[in-house]
Amino acid sequence: xxxxKFAIPExxxxxxxxxxxxxxAQRLGARRxxxxxxxxxxxxxxxxQLRQMLSAEGFEQAYYSNVSSNPRDFQIExxxxxxxxxxxxxxxxxxxxxxxxxxxxxxxxASNGGKISxxxxxxxxxxxxxxxxxxxxxxxxxxxxxxxxxVTSVERQVKMAIISRTLIPNISIIDPLLLTTISRTQIIxxxxxxxxxxxxxxxxxxxxxxxxxxxxxxxxxxLAALPQAAENKSLDAMEVLSSASLSAGIAFSNASLGxxxxxxxxxxxxxxxxxxVVHPILLPAFMRYNLDFAEKKLARLGEVILNHRQGxxxxxxxxxxARLEEFxxxxxxxxxxxxxxxxxxxxxxKEVCQxxxxxxxxxxxxxxxxxxxxxxxxxxxW
Amino acid sequence: xxxxKFAIPExxxxxxxxxxxxxxAQRLGARRxxxxxxxxxxxxxxxxQLRQMLSAEGFEQAYYSNVSSNPRDFQIExxxxxxxxxxxxxxxxxxxxxxxxxxxxxxxxASNGGKISxxxxxxxxxxxxxxxxxxxxxxxxxxxxxxxxxVTSVERQVKMAIISRTLIPNISIIDPLLLTTISRTQIIxxxxxxxxxxxxxxxxxxxxxxxxxxxxxxxxxxLAALPQAAENKSLDAMEVLSSASLSAGIAFSNASLGxxxxxxxxxxxxxxxxxxVVHPILLPAFMRYNLDFAEKKLARLGEVILNHRQGxxxxxxxxxxARLEEFxxxxxxxxxxxxxxxxxxxxxxKEVCQxxxxxxxxxxxxxxxxxxxxxxxxxxxW
Numbered sequence: 210x211x212x213x214k215f216a217i218p219e220x221x222x223x224x225x226x227x228x229x230x231x232x233x234a235q236r237l238g239a240r241r242x243x244x245x246x247x248x249x250x251x252x253x254x255x256x257x258q259l260r261q262m263l264s265a266e267g268f269e270q271a272y273y274s275n276v277s278s279n280p281r282d283f284q285i286e287x288x289x290x291x292x293x294x295x296x297x298x299x300x301x302x303x304x305x306x307x308x309x310x311x312x313x314x315x316x317x318x319a320s321n322g323g324k325i326s327x328x329x330x331x332x333x334x335x336x337x338x339x340x341x342x343x344x345x346x347x348x349x350x351x352x353x354x355x356x357x358x359x360v361t362s363v364e365r366q367v368k369m370a371i372i373s374r375t376l377i378p379n380i381s382i383i384d385p386l387l388l389t390t391i392s393r394t395q396i397i398x399x400x401x402x403x404x405x406x407x408x409x410x411x412x413x414x415x416x417x418x419x420x421x422x423x424x425x426x427x428x429x430x431x432l433a434a435l436p437q438a439a440e441n442k443s444l445d446a447m448e449v450l451s452s453a454s455l456s457a458g459i460a461f462s463n464a465s466l467g468x469x470x471x472x473x474x475x476x477x478x479x480x481x482x483x484x485x486v487v488h489p490i491l492l493p494a495f496m497r498y499n500l501d502f503a504e505k506k507l508a509r510l511g512e513v514i515l516n517h518r519q520g521x522x523x524x525x526x527x528x529x530x531a532r533l534e535e536f537x538x539x540x541x542x543x544x545x546x547x548x549x550x551x552x553x554x555x556x557x558x559k560e561v562c563q564x565x566x567x568x569x570x571x572x573x574x575x576x577x578x579x580x581x582x583x584x585x586x587x588x589x590x591w
Numbered sequence: 592x593x594x595x596k597f598a599i600p601e602x603x604x605x606x607x608x609x610x611x612x613x614x615x616a617q618r619l620g621a622r623r624x625x626x627x628x629x630x631x632x633x634x635x636x637x638x639x640q641l642r643q644m645l646s647a648e649g650f651e652q653a654y655y656s657n658v659s660s661n662p663r664d665f666q667i668e669x670x671x672x673x674x675x676x677x678x679x680x681x682x683x684x685x686x687x688x689x690x691x692x693x694x695x696x697x698x699x700x701a702s703n704g705g706k707i708s709x710x711x712x713x714x715x716x717x718x719x720x721x722x723x724x725x726x727x728x729x730x731x732x733x734x735x736x737x738x739x740x741x742v743t744s745v746e747r748q749v750k751m752a753i754i755s756r757t758l759i760p761n762i763s764i765i766d767p768l769l770l771t772t773i774s775r776t777q778i779i780x781x782x783x784x785x786x787x788x789x790x791x792x793x794x795x796x797x798x799x800x801x802x803x804x805x806x807x808x809x810x811x812x813x814l815a816a817l818p819q820a821a822e823n824k825s826l827d828a829m830e831v832l833s834s835a836s837l838s839a840g841i842a843f844s845n846a847s848l849g850x851x852x853x854x855x856x857x858x859x860x861x862x863x864x865x866x867x868v869v870h871p872i873l874l875p876a877f878m879r880y881n882l883d884f885a886e887k888k889l890a891r892l893g894e895v896i897l898n899h900r901q902g903x904x905x906x907x908x909x910x911x912x913a914r915l916e917e918f919x920x921x922x923x924x925x926x927x928x929x930x931x932x933x934x935x936x937x938x939x940x941k942e943v944c945q946x947x948x949x950x951x952x953x954x955x956x957x958x959x960x961x962x963x964x965x966x967x968x969x970x971x972x973w
Contacts, residue, residue, distance in 0.1 A: 212605030219756070222799065223594030374601070417604065418834050426804055452800050 213417035215463045216374055217354055218343075218381040222455065224448065227344060227384040230259060230301070231266040237340035237379055239299035241269040243292045245312040246303045247276035250346055253390035255303055259344075263301075271295035276304065276311045279361045279368065279481055282325045285314030292319045292339075301342045305391075305399070306350025306359075306484065309343050313358040313376050316341055325360050326369060331569050334373040341378035346387045348450040349399025349485065351406050351458025353381040361478050368474035370569045377462070383455055385448040393439050397540050398485020400435045400450055403427060403457040404533075405488040408496065409467040410460035411510060412503045413573040420464035427457035429513050432536060439540065468578040469495035471568035472586075475561045482549055489537035489544050494590050496530045498582070502575040546591045558587045595799035597845045598756055599736055600725075600763040602837070606830065609726060609766040612641060612683070613648040619722035619761055621681035623651040625674045627694040628685045629658035632728055635772035637685055641726075645683075653677035658686065658693045661743045661750065661863055664707045667696030674701045674721075683724045687773075687781070688732025688741075688866065691725050695740040695758050698723055707742050708751060713951050716755040723760035728769045730832040731781025731867065733788050733840025735763040743860050750856035752951045759844070765837060767830040775821050779922050780867020782817045782832055785809060785839040786915075787870040790878065791849040792842035793892060794885045795955040802846035809839035811895050814918060821922065850960040851877035853950035854968075857943045864931055871919035871926050876972050878912045880964070884957040928973045940969045 221229055234242060242263060246256050251274070263270055273291050275284045292300070292315055300319075302312035314325050316338040321328070328334050345353040352358070358371040388396070404427070410416060411424035430453035438446035472495075473487045500507055500523070508522035511529025519528040534544075543549050550558075562583035565571070571578050603611055616624060624645060628638050633656070645652055655673050657666045674682070674697055682701075684694035696707050698720040703710070710716050727735040734740070740753040770778070786809070792798060793806035812835035820828035854877075855869045882889055882905070890904035893911025901910040916926075925931050932940075944965035947953070953960050 212603065212608045212611070215599075215602040215604060217597075217599060219596070219598040220801075221594065221596050222801075226594045229594070419602075419604075419838075422804060422808055422838075456801075456804075 211415070213415065213463070215417065215419055216356070216377055217459050217462065218378045220354070220381050220383060220455070222383045222452065224384065224386050224444070226382050227387060228262070230342070230344065230382060231262050231268070233342050233380045233382065234263065234268055234299060234301060235266070237299050237342060239268055239340070241271065241295065241297050243295060243297035243300050243315070244270050244272045245274070245276065245288065245300060245308060245315065247274050247308050250304050250308070255346065255387060255390070259303060271297055273315070276308050278307050278483060279477055280307050280311040280314065281361050281363050283363060285311055285325050285360060286318060288315040289318035299340045299342060303344040303346060305345070305347040305395070306352040309345065309350065309352035310358045310360060312341065312343065313352070314360050317358070317371070325371070326362055328371045328373070329369040331372040333371070334375050338375050342380045342382070343378040344382045344384065344387070347391060347395060347399040348388055348447070348454035349403040351403065351454065351461055353378065353383065354455060354458040355462035357462065359474060366479050367564050368478040370474060372465070372569055383451050385444060385451040388447045388451065389442055389444065396439055396442070396450070397435070397542060398483055399454065400431050400438070401488045401537065401540070401542070402485045403454040404431050405469060405473070405492050406461040406466065407431070407457040408492060408510060409470055410457070410464040412467055412499055412506055412575050413464040414575055415573050416464040420460040423456040423460040425509070425513050427453045427460065428510060430456070432514065436539070465573040466570040467495070467499070467574035468565070468571045468583065471570040472562065472565040472583055474568050474570070475565035478564070479557060479561050480550055480554070486543060486549060489540065489542050490546055490549070490590050491586070493530050493534040493537070494586050498586060499575050500526060546587060555591070559584060562587065593797070595797065595845070597799065597801050598738070598759055599841050599844065600760045602736070602763050602765060604765045604834065604837070606766065606768050606826070608764050609769060610644070612724070612726065612764060613644050613650070615724050615762045615764065616645065616650055616681060616683065617648070619681050619724060621650055621722070623653065623677065623679050625677060625679035625682050625697070626652050626654045626685070627656070627658065627670065627682060627690060627697065629656050629690050632686050632690070637728065637769060637772070641685060653679055655697070658690045660689050660865060661859055662689045662693040662696065663743050663745050665745060667693055667707050667742060668700060670697040671700030681722045681724060685726040685728060687727070687729040687777070688734040691727065691732065691734035692740045692742060694723065694725070695734070696742050699740070699753070707753070708744055710753045710755070711751040713754040715753070716757050720757050724762045724764070725760040726764045726766065726769070729773060729777060729781040730770055730829070730836035731785040733785065733836065733843060735760065735765065736837060736840040737844035739844065741856060748861050749946050750860040752856060754847070754951055765833055767826060767833040770829040770833065771824055771826065778824070778832070779817070779821055779924060780865055781836065782813050782820070783870045783919065783924070784867045785836040786813050787851060787855070787874050788843040788848065789813070789839040790874060790892060791852055792839070792846040794849055794881055794888055794957050795846040796957055797955050798846040802842040805838040805842040807891070807895050809835045809842065810892060812838070814896065818921070847955040848952040849877070849881070849956035850947070850953045850965065853952040854944065854947045854965055856950050856952070857947035860946070861939060861943050862932055862936070868925060868931060871922065871924050872928055872931070872972050875912050875916040875919070876968050880968060881957050882908060928969060937973070941966060944969065
């Protein structure tokens with residue numbers, strides 16, 4: 210086994226853990242907090258609750274909410290200017306992956322200067338970041354535990370992957386109660402994103418026993434809990450999803466991802482589609498694409514998906530992929546690329562695939578991936 | 592589920608990861624390092640190698656080696672004075688649990704002052720500690736990842752448990768190559784300690800899905816790898832032990848332990864026996880003692896130990912405990928208390944049990960534990 214690194218934030222998990230925010234901010238030495246969130250979270254009432262708890266403990270606050278799904282470079286650069294103007298000393302973010310990635314980007318620029326595109330790729334962030342305290346409101350992005358930050362370059366129409374150990378927040382609060390205000394669609398998109406994280410981290414050429422443990426647990430638990438969570442938002446099911454998504458985040462943060470996510474980033478950057486929408490379309494095809502290069506691992510995944518082996522390694526792997534595809538089919542989400550991209554834009558896929566091969570996630574895919582192969586895969590799932 | 596906290600150090604794992612020490616020290620801002628180790632590690636040649644690597648990168652060093660098995664309060668207080676005199680800024684420890692606990696104790700006093708006994712119990716350490724970089728040379732203590740520090744009070748003849756999140760080192764390097772210079776006995780004692788950590792953390796009333804995952808993995812892997820590791824120090828088996836012991840450490844650091852460890856601490860403090868020696872004697876008896884209070888969990892452990900279920904929960908649990916007892920029997924270690932305590936000292940056990948009930952580890956035992964019950968258990972395993 211190669212040398213592997215493994216890092217996660219301090220995690221506070223459980224129903225009501227949200228209420229521990231003030232002592233956490235205290236421990237990070239906060240006096241004036243930059244709070245980052247967005248409209249949906251405000252409307253759900255969480256931002257007000259948070260601000261009241263912080264005020265009650267005497268923390269000063271500045272609030273930044275120029276956050277969009279697929280956060281843009283200029284929003285981050287604006288947020289960093291605001292952080293400095295406000296002389297904040299801790300960044301507290303509450304939201305889904307877009308909000309948390311916005312907060313990470315602000316932290317990078319606040320202490321490293323420059324533009325966010327200066328930090329694209331792995332290990333380009335050199336100065337320590339301001340303390341970060343994150344509260345996730347979805348179960349799936351993994352941004353609350355990960356070394357990843359995904360930002361859209363408006364000019365290049367691509368999602369940049371920024372990967373650095375310093376992007377792991379200091380403390381991550383995971384409270385399943387916060388999931389009760391998100392929509393059925395968001396629950397599903399987040400959960401399938403977490404499945405993709407778990408699967409791709411498991412297949413990654415730099416996976417380790419610890420990341421593999423978390424990947425398998427995540428796949429097992431999400432498949433078990435998602436139908437009930439989507440059906441009636443049962444709090445028990447939401448808690449399982451939260452915990453499983455945490456495992457998926459721990460896995461991919463430390464094992465990275467693969468070509469499926471590279472293409473997902475590139476598609477997301479070009480077509481501004483929600484990140485979760487692409488995985489039910491792409492993931493089974495990419496699992497098959499990797500079969501000859503990761504047969505044993507795909508068989509183990511198949512065993513977890515099916516709850517039993519079915520024939521030899523190859524047969525178990527293929528049966529597992531087929532079952533996963535079937536599972537995605539029951540969720541009422543798009544399963545073909547044509548459902549999400551207008552036909553007149555299909556020609557853009559060539560450029561999208563060209564960009565995807567430069568994404569850092571392709572480096573850890575078991576099968577070396579070319580733009581041509583990605584385009585073929587897009588054709589298969591069109 | 593209750594609110595749970597989960598924290599681990601940044602981990603660098605793998606054969607040869609030892610060689611990454613200088614960049615790690617760099618990242619912690621080290622200029623003048625207090626290196627803590629002991630004679631056995633010096634003799635194995637690791638201290639010299641380490642000092643050369645650090646010198647080559649320009650780090651100043653001071654060296655402290657007054658470390659004993661079951662570290663004493665006065666050794667720690669002396670080490671803290673030395674740290675201050677030397678104006679060190681980072682603590683780098685290489686060794687087993689005793690060395691790492693000595694380093695933690697030094698860190699506490701260096702930045703909090705006073706005597707080490709001032710910090711006994713949970714959450715008594717309030718000031719941030721100097722950065723700590725640990726390199727474990729055993730697979731079992733878990734001190735390299737845990738929130739625990741165990742120090743013997745010479746006056747009271749008891750092991751004090753100090754538990755605080757700040758005791759988690761910043762970076763932990765786990766290199767299975769370092770295990771090749773320890774003795775067969777040390778390998779076994781460390782591994783059975785790790786089994787006890789995993790089992791007690793699993794049964795703990797504050798276990799969480801994440802700690803349980805790590806507990807079960809640890810038990811499974813240690814039972815599989817220990818015979819071969821003890822037989823021929825196979826590097827593959829050592830690597831599995833390292834990784835499993837890491838999981839056990841992650842589990843107990845975040846779920847704490849139980850009454851078995853409380854008694855082990857107290858016995859160790861009184862009779863200065865190596866920590867690992869007591870678990871094959873005590874653990875099966877304590878598992879049976881907890882049966883009515885943790886039947887389902889003991890059944891799950893039984894399933895992992897046996898690789899299958901055997902009848903109902905209770906039967907599976909009991910068969911698992913019996914198999915574990917059998918396994919300890921094959922290791923050629925003591926399995927009765929009378930093998931380790933001279934008969935004329937048996938009367939001291941009453942006092943030992945009295946002290947054990949005050950150990951913080953009893954708080955998380957599934958069955959509430961009295962001194963009288965501990966004494967009865969000592970009689971059973973005498």
